[in-house]
Amino acid sequence: MTSLILYCAIGAGLLVLLLLAVLRRPSRPEGSAEALLEARHALRTLQLGLLPQELVGRFFARDDLEYVVAHAPKATEQLFLEERKQIVLAWVNQVRQQFISLQDFHFGHSRHFIHVSLASEITLAWEFAALRTVCLVLYLLVYFRGAYGAQQTAGKMVGIAARVCALSEKSLAFLTPAESHALTDNSARGSAPV
Amino acid sequence: MTALSKHTDVQAASRDLRLRTLSFLAHPLDRLIYLASTRDYNTGLYHHDGLASRFSEEVACEALADCHREAFHQLLISSLENIVNQLQAYMECSRIDPLDFIAAWRGLKPYRVAVPAQTDALSAEFLFSNLRIALAILESRFRRTPPAAPAASQHRSLGR
Numbered sequence: 001m002t003s004l005i006l007y008c009a010i011g012a013g014l015l016v017l018l019l020l021a022v023l024r025r026p027s028r029p030e031g032s033a034e035a036l037l038e039a040r041h042a043l044r045t046l047q048l049g050l051l052p053q054e055l056v057g058r059f060f061a062r063d064d065l066e067y068v069v070a071h072a073p074k075a076t077e078q079l080f081l082e083e084r085k086q087i088v089l090a091w092v093n094q095v096r097q098q099f100i101s102l103q104d105f106h107f108g109h110s111r112h113f114i115h116v117s118l119a120s121e122i123t124l125a126w127e128f129a130a131l132r133t134v135c136l137v138l139y140l141l142v143y144f145r146g147a148y149g150a151q152q153t154a155g156k157m158v159g160i161a162a163r164v165c166a167l168s169e170k171s172l173a174f175l176t177p178a179e180s181h182a183l184t185d186n187s188a189r190g191s192a193p194v
Numbered sequence: 195m196t197a198l199s200k201h202t203d204v205q206a207a208s209r210d211l212r213l214r215t216l217s218f219l220a221h222p223l224d225r226l227i228y229l230a231s232t233r234d235y236n237t238g239l240y241h242h243d244g245l246a247s248r249f250s251e252e253v254a255c256e257a258l259a260d261c262h263r264e265a266f267h268q269l270l271i272s273s274l275e276n277i278v279n280q281l282q283a284y285m286e287c288s289r290i291d292p293l294d295f296i297a298a299w300r301g302l303k304p305y306r307v308a309v310p311a312q313t314d315a316l317s318a319e320f321l322f323s324n325l326r327i328a329l330a331i332l333e334s335r336f337r338r339t340p341p342a343a344p345a346a347s348q349h350r351s352l353g354r
Contacts, residue, residue, distance in 0.1 A: 045314075049314050049316075049317070050316070054271045055270065055271065055317070055320075058270070058271055058273075058320070059320070061274075063273055063275070064273060064274040064275075065273045067273070067274050068274065068327065068331070070273070071275075071278075071331055071335075072327075072330065072331045072334060073334050075330075076327065076330040076331060076334060079326075079327065079330060080327045083323040083326065083327065084323070086323075087263075087319060087320050087323055090316055090319070091316055093318060104224075110295060168331075
């Protein structure tokens with residue numbers, strides 16, 4: 001019985017691998033340069049626009065909530081909570097979109113520009129999967145509990161996002177070597193917890 | 195003009211602008227609105243005669259744009275309490291009845307045209323949201339404690 005389960009598990013694993021191989025988009029050099037620029041743009045948007053600690057920190061700032069609770073009527077408090085929720089939902093969506101763009105580049109086109117070892121590819125795949133899962137969990141948490149019910153998950157997402165940005169940056173550094181140091185500094189700033 | 199010398203000139207012009215003009219505007223909100231008012235809505239270019247005469251039109255334009263982005267960023271990362279205080283100070287400087295001011299800002303949303311060009315939509319929306327909340331807080335504050343002017347006019351009419 002045990003060996004049957006084992007064989008079934010191995011069979012299922014092989015089937016999944018086969019499906020992945022079939023579904024994997026063929027990687028063609030055409031359009032790779034455009035994909036590279038899109039990836040570079042996505043990385044810049046994440047590091048400079050969406051993940052800086054001072055901005056993310058403001059989205060979840062507890063002092064804002066405390067101030068509104070202490071100084072505003074109930075209706076304004078409700079308005080504030082709803083607006084913060086919408087802002088954070090939009091933020092999570094944008095972060096997710098930019099990482100999808102980066103992921104498409106890494107798994108579709110990056111091998112035309114750089115040699116990526118199997119270990120790096122597996123690490124990146126794992127981080128991207130973790131990030132997408134955390135993005136989904138964060139979205140659901142914010143949707144049902146509001147921005148202030150999801151601070152810890154947001155912190156986790158920012159942490160994973162910073163790791164993925166750092167990995168991607170290494171891959172894309174050859175494009176703009178002069179900028180790479182500045183961006184490294186920014187990703188370090190962005191990686192601080194919420 | 196080389197790129198490096200232009201960059202140096204823009205930095206010098208920005209310093210000059212901060213020293214001679216922006217230092218008199220206490221809050222990022224004041225600076226944001228002032229700098230937005232120096233921008234031509236049709237071209238998106240900034241104009242400042244004094245700065246242009248000391249440097250050049252192009253350098254002045256870039257220095258104003260830099261300072262505008264800086265003011266926007268400072269306001270963006272301000273706490274809500276700070277934004278309420280800035281808005282109240284701005285409102286008091288305008289010498290308009292607070293409730294009229296709030297009604298005008300709610301209706302016309304002048305802050306929407308005060309953001310620098312190429313600001314990302316999320317940052318702009320976050321600032322607008324904070325300003326909407328700040329207006330709501332100020333409105334409730336002024337409705338609870340109405341300004342002195344209506345009371346004074348009532349007193350005069352009673353006297354008459």
